[in-house]
Amino acid sequence: MSDTLSIGDPPITVHLRKNARAKRYSLRISNKDGKISLTLPRWSNLNEAMAFARDQEGWMRKHLAKQLQPIEVRFGETILLDGIAHEIAHGQGRSVVVVDGVIYVPGRDEQLVPKLRAYFKTLARERLVPASEYYAGLLGKSIGRVTLRDTRSRWGSCTSDGHLMYSWRLVMAPRAVQDYVAAHEACHLVEMNHSDAYWSLVAQVSPNYKVDRNWLKVNGTLLHQYQL
Numbered sequence: 001m002s003d004t005l006s007i008g009d010p011p012i013t014v015h016l017r018k019n020a021r022a023k024r025y026s027l028r029i030s031n032k033d034g035k036i037s038l039t040l041p042r043w044s045n046l047n048e049a050m051a052f053a054r055d056q057e058g059w060m061r062k063h064l065a066k067q068l069q070p071i072e073v074r075f076g077e078t079i080l081l082d083g084i085a086h087e088i089a090h091g092q093g094r095s096v097v098v099v100d101g102v103i104y105v106p107g108r109d110e111q112l113v114p115k116l117r118a119y120f121k122t123l124a125r126e127r128l129v130p131a132s133e134y135y136a137g138l139l140g141k142s143i144g145r146v147t148l149r150d151t152r153s154r155w156g157s158c159t160s161d162g163h164l165m166y167s168w169r170l171v172m173a174p175r176a177v178q179d180y181v182a183a184h185e186a187c188h189l190v191e192m193n194h195s196d197a198y199w200s201l202v203a204q205v206s207p208n209y210k211v212d213r214n215w216l217k218v219n220g221t222l223l224h225q226y227q228l
């Protein structure tokens, strides 16, 4: 049996996963990347799997559309900052300022997106660099260069020579989640893997990490929906 099915036009790729304990066919769409998996019981066959997936085509398309729907960033709308919805309002002067749940952005409408993006990137650096240094320090390590990017597949990464990369979109997540990602990457300075030893290190420096990691699993897609 092939590992994927192709359903409809434009085609939706469905990844097949055999599970001897499964009692029925079931579909799942990942919140993170929209990947669709079809779990197959032991007695399954390809024709039935295909028929089941075809039956669910409407459901899959509805969910995919909802998941990837872009959120336009405009004056008067809200956007997440530190996990809290902030209103975007016209500002004065030259700099973006945040006061009492409002982000004031100076300039014309067409400058809003690039200005807010630049502001978020600066904020991300201001938070994630000290946080990385802090967690690295706890582990007796030091960090290399820190790069901020707009990545889709990962929130952070760490190279073997200690250079770190983060998605600047993390500033939209709660502060605790930003700290968790910094702790996660700092722990890779010690363990370049996701072994049990690695996760027990994460638990030591970031005891609530499961809650924060779960926040990203559930809400991560939303951070990418904003058209920034």
Ligand SMILES: [Zn+2]
Residues within 6 Å of the ligand: 184, 188, 193, 194
């Ligand atoms: Zn990792």
